[in-house]
Amino acid sequence: MKFDLTIALADRPGQLLKALKPIAKNGGNIISIIHERENPSAGFVPVSLVVDFPSKWNMQKTINDLRKIGVTLIKAEEVVDTAHITAILVGKADLERIVQEGLRNAEIIGFEVSAPTSKDACLKLEIEVPTDLLDETLENLRRVAESEDSLVILPI
């Protein structure tokens, strides 16, 4: 799982290397690193990292180890890869049920309805879903829509 970390390092030689050691020791794989040397603040340089850890535990251990060696942690949060999906439903479906049961793991970021009163009402949904829950979410959406006798049209 990926984490977005921002740490503040004293503007002295060797500080970055010191901070990277606990990350490596705890199994972290650095995906990206931005060392903003040109923007020091009160003698500290912000460093932003995206690190892939085997588990949350490894991440927590790293944070503890960093604190022990005096590295200031500004931000530590999980990076959730999301997929943006467009889906179209045709049929007079129970929207509340579709949202509650079919889209439990998704965030609805937009929708448009066409001919809402006809039996062939159309609903376009724009949703964001964590990538690792994508298959499950689309399967749920399909199952709920089909049980409502609606046609669900998903991207290829």
Place this chain on the structure above:
Amino acid sequence: MNVIIVGFGFIGRKLVRAFYKKIDLIRNVDASFKVIGVSDSKGYLYDSKGLDLERLSYVKRLSEYSGKYREGGSTEEIIEKGEADLMVEATPTNINDGEPGLSFIKAALKKGIHVVTSNKGPLVVAFKELTSLAEKNDCLLLYEGTVAGAVPVFSLVRKCLQGDIIRRIVGILNGTTNYILSRMYFEGTSFELALKEARERGLTERDPSYDVDGIDAACKAVILANALMNRNVKFEDVKRTGIRRVTQEAISLAKKSKFAIKLISTIDKHIEVSPKLVPINHPLCVHGTLNAIHIETDLAREITLIGHGAGEETVSAVLNDVLTVMKETASPI
């Protein structure tokens, strides 16, 4: 090579004409090429010295080819004569039991006759049985014309992707539904009107449900899955949703988000035919009666083929299969 043609409908007649027009090209591959028999449901023509391709290419019914027609004669008889090296099978498609093509193909393979077919039915019903039978009898069984007409998908994989593993195939495998959905997309017509137009243009089968309910596309998905992804699936294994419920409103909403709606066959861990949203800049997003097949492999990654999926163009696939049999079975000099 002695060839017999089984079925003298649209494809059979167009193939005879292609043989006649391209005879020099064909004889460059095999100087002994001749068509010794042609059969239909009512009888057959047979001449072990070779039928006159020019005369044959101008008749609509076999009985019009004077002198040689044996009314009431069966296809099994010309197979049993034992003089044919290759049978081109082009009888009408029957996806329920594959007949009559299935029996003809089995009879030919058992007799050691190579087979080229453009008929989906036998392959949908008995793919593994037929490919095993061909292998056992040391025969080639080629079927390029069965999926996406002139689009050379099986030849491409067989010749050019020998080391690749195919992970996923998605495709537009039915030109009629693509025509209907394209009319709805570009002209804003209703499904009913677009279907009527397709019928008037002769694009639909006699029973349009074969196209619009995804039956034809599902048959092709079964053949692709079995032939290219080493599956053992039947027609019943395909989750199938047709395009009858795709409304003009659905297409307009999709269009606003830069998608077109297409009837897509998908073969990955599941096998499915259903309407899908295709981004308008995706190579699969082709319109009119065109077919398109998008293959995802471990090494080549993504390859898309686009072409004409039905009609006269299918003869290109059948002729190429015939030439392939000639080349691959020619004795080394």
